[in-house]
Amino acid sequence: xxxxxxxxxxxxxxxxxxxxxxxxxxxxxxxxxxxxxxxxxxxxxxxxxxxxxxxxxxxxxxxxxxxxxxxxxxxxxxxxxxxxxxxxxxxxxxxxxxxxxxxxxxxxxxxxxxxxxxxxxxxxxxxxxxxxxxxxxxxxxxxxxxxxxxxxxxxxxxxxxxxxxxxxxxxxxxxxxxxxxxxxxxxxxxxxxxxxxxxxxxxxxxxxxxxxxxxxxxxxxxxxxxxxxxxxxxxxxxxxxxxxxxxxxxxxxxxxxxxxxxxxxxxxxxxxxxxxxxxxxxxxxxxxxxxxxxxxx
Numbered sequence: 001x002x003x004x005x006x007x008x009x010x011x012x013x014x015x016x017x018x019x020x021x022x023x024x025x026x027x028x029x030x031x032x033x034x035x036x037x038x039x040x041x042x043x044x045x046x047x048x049x050x051x052x053x054x055x056x057x058x059x060x061x062x063x064x065x066x067x068x069x070x071x072x073x074x075x076x077x078x079x080x081x082x083x084x085x086x087x088x089x090x091x092x093x094x095x096x097x098x099x100x101x102x103x104x105x106x107x108x109x110x111x112x113x114x115x116x117x118x119x120x121x122x123x124x125x126x127x128x129x130x131x132x133x134x135x136x137x138x139x140x141x142x143x144x145x146x147x148x149x150x151x152x153x154x155x156x157x158x159x160x161x162x163x164x165x166x167x168x169x170x171x172x173x174x175x176x177x178x179x180x181x182x183x184x185x186x187x188x189x190x191x192x193x194x195x196x197x198x199x200x201x202x203x204x205x206x207x208x209x210x211x212x213x214x215x216x217x218x219x220x221x222x223x224x225x226x227x228x229x230x231x232x233x234x235x236x237x238x239x240x241x242x243x244x245x246x247x248x249x250x251x252x253x254x255x256x257x258x259x260x261x262x263x264x265x266x267x268x269x270x271x272x273x274x275x276x277x278x279x280x281x282x283x284x285x286x287x288x289x290x291x292x293x294x295x296x297x
Contacts, residue, residue, distance in 0.1 A: 040132040040133060040134040040183065041075070041080050041129050041130070041131065041132065041133050041134065041181075042131070042132065043082055043131055051263060051264040051265055052261070052262075052263050052264075053261070053262055054098060054101055054259065054260070054261050055079055055101075055220075055259075055260060055261075055262065056079070056101055056103050056114045056257035056258060056259045056260065057077065057078060057079045057118065057220060057221055057222060057257065057258050057260065058076055058077050058255045058256075058257055058258075059077045059222055059227055059228075059231050059254060059255045059256070059258070060115075060117060060118055060119060060222030060223075060224040060227040060258050061077060061221070061222045061223075061224055061225075061227040061228035061231050061232075061254075062074070062075075062077030062078040062173075062175075062221030062222050063078065063120075063121030063122070063123065063175045063196075063198055063219075063220070063221030063222055063223050064121065064175075064198065064200075064221070064222065064223045064224065064225065064228050065077060065170070065175075065221075065228050065231070065232065066078070066123070066173050066174050066175030066176065066221065067174075067175055067176050069174065069176075069177060070168050070169070071146075071168050071169060071170040071171075071232075072169055072170060072171050072172055072173060072174055072179070073170055073171045073173050073174075073175075074135060074150070074151075074170060074171035074173070074235075075134065075135050075171055075172060075173035075181065076134075076135070076171075077221055077222070077231075077255070078173060078175070078219050078220060078221035079219065079220045079221070080129060080217055080218075080219050081217065081218040081219070081220070081262070081264075082128050082215065082216065082217055082218075083215070083216055083218065083264070083266070084214070084215045084216075085211055085212065085213050085214055085215075085216070085266065086213055087213055087268050087269075088210065088211070088212045088213065088268070088269045089210070089211060089266045089267055089268050089269055090208070090209070090210050090266065090267050090269055091207070091208070091209045091210075091211050091264075091265070091266045092206070092207070092208050092264070092265050092266075093122075093206065093207050093218065093262060093263060093264040093265070094204065094205070094206045094207075094262070094263045095120040095122060095204065095205050095206075095220055095260055095261070095262050096120070096203060096204040096205075096260060096261050097116050097117060097118040097119075097120065097203035097204070097258065097259065097260055098116060098259045098260055098261045099116035099259065100113065100116075100259070101113070101114040101257070101259025101260075102114070103257055105257075112256070112257060114256070114257035114258055114259035115256060115257070115258050115259070116203075116258070116259060117203070117224075117258065118203060118222055118258035118259070118260050119198070119199055119200050119201070119202065119203065119222055119223040119224045120198070120199055120203070120204065120205045120220060120221075120222065120223065120260060121175065121196065121197065121198030121199065121205065121220070121221055121222065121223040122196055122197060122198075122205065122207060122218060122219065122220050122221075123175045123176065123193060123194075123195070123196035123217075123218075123219045124193075124194040124195055124196065124207075124209070124216055124217065124218055124219075125179075125191040125192060125193055125194060125216065125217040125219065126191070126192060126194060126214050126215060126216045126217070127189060127191060127192070127214075127215060128191060128215050128216065128217045129181055129189065129191050129217055130181075130182075130183055130187055130188070130189050131183065132183040132184070133181040133182055133183045133188070133189075134181065134183070135150075135151040135161075135171040135172045135173070135181065136149075136150075136151030136152070136153075136161040136171075136172075137161070137181065137182040137183055137184055137186055137188075138161050138162070138182065138186060139180070139182035139186055139188035140188075142161060142162060142180075142182075143162075143167070143169055144161075144162040144163050144164035144167045144169065145161050145162070145163050145164075145167055145169045145170075146163070146164070146167045146168055146169055146170065146236075147163050147164075147165055147167075147239075148235070148236050148239045148240055149163075149169065149170050149171065149235075149240055150235070150240030150241060150242070151171060151172075151240075152240065153240065153242065170232070170235065173219075174193065175193075175196055175219065175221065176193060176196060177193050178190055178191065178192050178193055179191055179193075191217060194216075195209075198223035199223060200223045200224065200225065210269060218264075220260065220262065222258060227254055230250060230251075230254040231251060231254045231255060234247045234248070234250040234251035234254065235251050238251055
């Protein structure tokens with residue numbers, strides 16, 4: 001249930017949901033702000049404990065790239081959050097670009113200040129992506145990657161994912177459809193798309209939904225077409241940055257972090273007073289019937 005008119009990016013698909021929330025960070029090819037490094041989906045502090053958080057995404061194009069069903073996209077260009085609802089609730093959140101956010105890129109000790117120009121987009125899924133899943137971890141039935149995809153190469157000591165010279169698949173994340181990713185166990189799961197929205201011209205976006213009990217992913221990424229053109233053309237030209245040179249440098253520069261703040265709240269949907277009155281009325285009728293039965297004995 002939305003409080004505002006959906007944009008052209010909105011992909012509604014009704015489904016239930018509500019909250020006890022836990023955050024998940026997909027550390028998109030970069031490190032956590034504390035210096036902890038990861039290139040996988042990693043779940044951390046609950047959002048219901050800290051519903052006002054600052055974070056970052058790699059590039060300004062992750063959500064937009066995920067709209068393409070053919071290429072799909074590198075999940076590391078997005079940030080994953082997770083929340084659990086124990087009862088039907090109204091969920092409200094606002095995602096806004098911020099300035100001055102600092103982080104440590106994966107594999108380095110250098111502190112980088114994120115840019116403040118994020119055009120935010122978000123998607124909601126259930127069930128959630130498994131812990132430590134990432135693009136390219138092999139699983140039965142996995143669709144081959146393009147040979148230029150960074151995930152066509154072996155990584156983390158694991159065999160390379162299947163490739164096909166005719167494939168155009170870049171990564172495995174979708175922002176407007178179901179997606180499947182595995183971890184190195186290996187274990188895989190398919191997350192089902194519920195709905196999403198993006199703001200290609202501004203730096204803030206809000207969402208308001210009534211969701212039923214369940215566990216959900218809220219995934220944040222960028223919606224900037226110019227940045228996507230730069231990122232995508234250079235990842236192809238550099239063979240996933242497997243070839244050093246200007247294209248790889250341009251790809252890396254275009255993926256610099258974009259800082260954002262997320263504010264999240266969830267409140268149980270009150271049961272209408274009429275329901276309580278109806279319930280108390282039933283109790284009264286049951287009591288009356290019992291008294292009549294006793295009197296007739």
